[in-house]
Amino acid sequence: QVQLQESGPGLVKPSQTLSLTCTVSGGSVSSGSYYWTWIRQPAGKGLEWIGRISTSESTHYNPSLKDRVIISLDTSKNQFSLRLSSVTAADTAVYYCAREDDTGWYRSVDYWGQGTLVTVSS
Amino acid sequence: DIQMTQSLSSVSAFVGDRVTITCRASQGIGSWLAWYQLKPGKAPKLLIYGASSLARGVPSRFSGSGSGTEFTLTISGLQPEDLATYYCQQPYSLPLTFGGGTKVEIK
Numbered sequence: 001q002v003q004l005q006e007s008g009p010g011l012v013k014p015s016q017t018l019s020l021t022c023t024v025s026g027g028s029v030s031s032g033s034y035y036w037t038w039i040r041q042p043a044g045k046g047l048e049w050i051g052r053i054s055t056s057e058s059t060h061y062n063p064s065l066k067d068r069v070i071i072s073l074d075t076s077k078n079q080f081s082l083r084l085s086s087v088t089a090a091d092t093a094v095y096y097c098a099r100e101d102d103t104g105w106y107r108s109v110d111y112w113g114q115g116t117l118v119t120v121s122s
Numbered sequence: 123d124i125q126m127t128q129s130l131s132s133v134s135a136f137v138g139d140r141v142t143i144t145c146r147a148s149q150g151i152g153s154w155l156a157w158y159q160l161k162p163g164k165a166p167k168l169l170i171y172g173a174s175s176l177a178r179g180v181p182s183r184f185s186g187s188g189s190g191t192e193f194t195l196t197i198s199g200l201q202p203e204d205l206a207t208y209y210c211q212q213p214y215s216l217p218l219t220f221g222g223g224t225k226v227e228i229k
Contacts, residue, residue, distance in 0.1 A: 004165075047209055049218040062217040096166065100213070106172035107213040108156040112165045 002026040004097050004113035012091075012120050018084040022097030022113060029078050030055050035100040036080040037109060038071060040093040048093075052100060053080060087120045094118075124148050124212050128221035136229045141197040143224045145210035150190045154214035157186055157195045160223070161206045169208075170195065202228060 008020035022036070029036055035052040042048075051061035053071045061069045070083040084091060094115040101110045125148035135141050145155070153173035160166045168177040170186035173193060183198045197204055205228055210221040 046222045047211075047220040049220070060216055064217075098166075100218075104171075106154055106156075106175070108168055108171035108177070109158070109166075109211070109213075110168050110171075110177065112167075114163065114165045 002099060002111045004099065004111055006095060006097050006113045006116040008116065008118070010117060010119060012087055012118060013122050014088055014120055015086055018082070018087050018091060018118055018120070020082045020095055020097070020116065020118070021079050022081070023077070023079050024099075025078070027099075028055075028075075029073055029080055030075040033102040035060075035102060035107075036071075036073065037098045037100045038082045039096045039098055039109070039112075041096070041115070042090075042093040050082065050084075050095075089120050092118065092120045123217055124151065124215060124219055126210055126212055126219050126221040128208075128210060128224045130224050131222065132225040132227060134227040134229050135200050137200055137202060139200045141200050141204075141226060143195040143197075143208050143210075143226075145188075145193045145195070145221050147191045147193070147212055151212050151214040153189050154212055155186070155188065155193045156211045156213060157184075158209045158211065159204075159206045160209065197226070200226070200228070204228075 003025045012018045037052040038050040053059045068085045096115045098109045098112040127146045155173040157170040174186045185196045207223045207225045
């Protein structure tokens with residue numbers, strides 16, 4: 001059973017960089033046909049896909065955030081990370097890390113973390 | 123970007139009722155459609171992938187149908203534990219996009 005757990009500061013100041021880490025257990029971030037993914041949900045709003053990194057470390061980002069986002073893998077710790085720069089209050093959200101399964105005919109996000117609330121405020 | 127629209131933001135039903143949630147894509151996506159269940163404080167759960175395939179461990183009262191631009195999630199026999207918000211999502215093209223969500227409430 002794959003499990004994902006987000007960690008990182010719950011409060012970030014405007015203009016600074018939001019940094020979150022996702023620790024994966026029950027599976028390896030460097031093997032298989034998977035994408036390691038970040039998704040967020042502002043309070044009272046819907047889900048927004050931020051971006052993903054493959055096990056071979058190719059990345060794809062949402063164009064709406066592309067200039068501010070970096071997703072990376074740390075295979076030695078079996079983790080992947082999100083960095084979002086120049087944050088504003090609009091970046092306040094629950095951030096989820098997740099795994100997108102690319103092994104079958106249809107892709108889907110089959111495992112999710114519980115989410116972590118990040119508030120951008122001075 | 124492909125826009126995903128869930129026309130109902132909420133639906134209320136009795137335990138045991140059949141509940142239908144619809145999702146529309148702004149362009150054809152074949153059967154590239156997934157449904158998720160979100161509950162506060164819990165990890166979101168994959169229910170349906172490929173428009174109609176039941177994810178592992180999901181109760182059989184959940185079913186999905188549709189293709190192209192129109193999709194449906196059905197709960198046959200609503201249970202108290204189904205109180206949640208349900209989202210559709212298209213994995214057809216980047217950026218991945220989600221519907222706005224439909225909250226299921228118990229009468």
